[in-house]
Amino acid sequence: MSSNQTPEKATGLHIGTPAPGCKKTNPMLVIDHVKKSFGGLTAVDVEHLEIPTGAITALIGPNGAGKTTLFNLLTGFDSPDTGTWSFQGTSLSGVPSFKVAQMGQVRTFQLTKALSLLTVLENMKLGAKNQAGEGLLKSLIPSIWRKQDQEIEVKAMELLKRFKLDTKKDDFAASLSGGQRKLLEMARALMTDPVLVMLDEPMAGVNPALTQSLLDHVLDLKNQGMTVLFVEHDMHMVRHIADWVVVMAEGKVVAEGPPSTVMKEQAVIDAYLGAHQDTDLGVVTGRITIVDEGDK
């Protein structure tokens, strides 16, 4: 990980110059003219954006840039005022969130949503798709779902082991630490066998000791053939693991490109400078480090 601080590889992800809205060789998500406003405030206004397949894409931008709202729109948790978007060529306009998830596009939330009063193992088993026992009538006859349930449990335990939560399997999720809940939420998302994993601030509130293992888990997803799109404020994470970076400000995509170059763009610096004068110091410090390191 630490050997190549600034990966200067030819990404092979895009066609033409990396600019806002540039074409990708193999896009997983294609977004067109998506616009959403709350009251008079335009939260998201994206002309055109493509998310490359098989890569880790970071979505960055100052607070209030519309990142989480864009996440909500893409996953069907909110509906835009106008616009179309498609996932692997299938249009997702008007598709409800649970169907989006069934199609293989799974997400996590900024404020972790562990199901507190379910055990860790129950949390995991809930994630599995196509469970016969989840139908109202079939659930009444255990012989229909018992075997499948055992298979799901085996798979859940494998994942829990990977995420080092296997010893906690019978604990209520409420008893886990914040970082462990993040891990649980990610592991639970993987139970759905996703194609695209969308992580909303996976690092927020995570104990630094866990950071490295989380990073490894995200990299692991790519190695297993999944596409990752994540929102993050932690620029180290962006730099270390992202193959592609999309920068948003005031609802618009202001820049995109490989992490090594995009961080130096004037638009990005402006976006952060312009919006961050009144936000907390930690973020501002983070910004300054980025620019400094980029200059080295």
Added chain:
Amino acid sequence: MLFLSALNPKRLLQALIVLVIALIVGAGLFTTPANADSVGDINGPGVSGNVRVDGEPVAGVRMIVEGGGYSAETVTDANGQWFIGVPSKDPTYNVTIDESTLPEGVVVLEGEPTQQVTLDRGDRVVKNFFIGEGVRNVVSFGDQLIARLVYGLNFGLMLGLAAVGLSLVFGTTGLSNFAHSEMVTFGAVAALILGSTLQLPMWVAIPAAVLLSGGFGWALDAGLWKPLRKRGLALVQLMIVSIGLSLAVRYIFQYFIGGGTEQLPGFDAPKIPLFGSVALSVTDLVSMALSLIVIGAFAWWLMRTKTGKATRAISDNPDLAAASGIDVDKVIRVVWIVSAAMAGLAGVLWAYFRPGIKWDMGAQILLLIFAAVTLGGLGTAFGALAGAIVVGVLVETSSLFIPADLKYVGALVVLILVLLFRPQGLLGRKQRIG
């Protein structure tokens, strides 16, 4: 604001003690059983009914039942109820309501004053007449509509007094307070004890009742809600606590004033014809003026004063408000006092509007208050006021189109429809998920 200027915890406490003593003294004085006035064998077959105008019982109305050579008559009791036993189930009986014994300006609105009933499907039959304000013969629809709009506005303003308080409590604490109805009843009961039992003049009794209501709100927050907030109870838990409180307090009222209906002095003030078929009593006019003044004062308080601004800040974001140095507990305490005082005033006005004071009178309009708050968008005070006026007008005008005993249904159906199409309420904002 009238009643806030006199706020002083010590005096409130004294006032509360006076009220408790008054309640205990008053307890012995009210013993009105609520049995229907009846003739004939109460256990045998018979015809019964309930004479109500706008949902309010009318006492002393003469009812006659004739048929098969039998004839009997009775007058309605304090609850507007009557029962006449008949010797056999076979004949068709003619039931007559004596229009001359109805209150002035009230007539049978649908059908004739004499109507037929049969007892084929059981021992008892209920015969109710659709009666209401009107001139004998016909009032034009337009005139009726205007009259209903005026009554509706009056009712809506009164609901508004209660609704803004409920909305304020919801906005600042997140609590859906089911015991708000008991704060409404409290005002009326306090006015009853002060004005009727202690014989104070009403211009003293009503402000004193409102002050006592404020004290009740203070006591509820100090004794119950603040400790529960400190315990960190979840909102659903608090809501169920408020349901328990509502039940307990409601029956405490019944314990003291009994199950019957009591009247405040001046409830039967003569109606003054104003224009068209609009006739309002002095009480009605004072009630409307009072509602407007108090709501105006409330608006000024909420928008202009420091505490009012702090209240809005807490509704917007409690953590941020606390972080910017607002004493959240103190503001919430004031909110409870203001909310209870306004609910108490609404109770007094509602006692005149019904007319009558009953142990569960607040609970009768609780859902309408909730409807008003929800229509306006939960937690927005002015939305609640707008919602209340919509509900009030809707309730009153709907009785032009649907049976009078279904008039609350209209408002509740509209509540559900609004939630279907505009879940954030009339004036609410949409929110982001996650």
Added chain:
Amino acid sequence: MNWGQIFSNTLESLLTPTTLAYALAALGLAMHFGFAGLLNFGIAGFMAVGAYGYAISVLTFGLPWWAGMLMGVAASIVFSLIMGIPTLRLRGDYLAIVTIAAAEILRLLFLTTAFEPVTGSADGLFGYNNAGGFNAANPFPPGSYGFGPWTYNAEKLWVVTFGLIILALCVFLLWSLMRSPWGRVIKGIREDEDAVRALGKNVFAYKMQALIIGGVFGALGGIVYAAFANVSPGVYVTSLTFFVWTALLLGGAATIFGPVVGSIIFWVLQAFLTNVLPELAVNGILPISGTQAATIKYILIGAGLMLLVIYRPQGIFGNKKELTFVK
């Protein structure tokens, strides 16, 4: 003071049609609130739908008793659908207000004189148990059964047996559902519906299923109640909803047997107070009138509900960790 009579009357309420009706309704609320997290404050409406559905089917449409009862259940499903479609997408507290309003709308519709020929207006409906043949279907020959406080005539024994069978079936159904993967999804929705949605579950459909199943339990409660007493609109008031909630929370909302045990405790306590308070008043032990003694019971129920929710929200049988009112 006739303590023997007081205790006999108290013990009698361990097993009565009313206790069984409350247990069924509380079981429905356990499904709604305890497991699915749906704040239903309109359980009285579901009970009314069941009771009126049964009585009207028999009296107006001339159906036999069993078909009438099925109609009552079917009517509750329709009621769930009508109420669920607009509200299940909304925030929890909106659902509370809408359900309480819907139950009140129903009660007013049953009460109005406009539909008096069908609903009986304020007098309610009676005679359907004979007309529909429910009483004739009684397998027990006339006589006296049981012992001590639990002495029933054939008619009451039939209703109690019928109610017990229905209750046992519903308890088994709820238990089967909640141990299955379906139950896991339902409990997940209670904790956080967005998280469950993000895992590809059709949350709306699950909530609707839970609403319907709990509503059917509530309607069956109303039917069992109607099989013994008359159907009267004065029964299905908002207070009934609150009493069923009290029974549910007594036993434990997120448990299978809690609602049943809670209903029994609720009715035993209430029967005890109903019997003991007037006796105390009459004998001059309490300085109050007989009517006031009857009122005290309700004050105590209200105060009891408050104390229960504050100090033991998980109920008598619930696990402290199981239900902590997350929302």
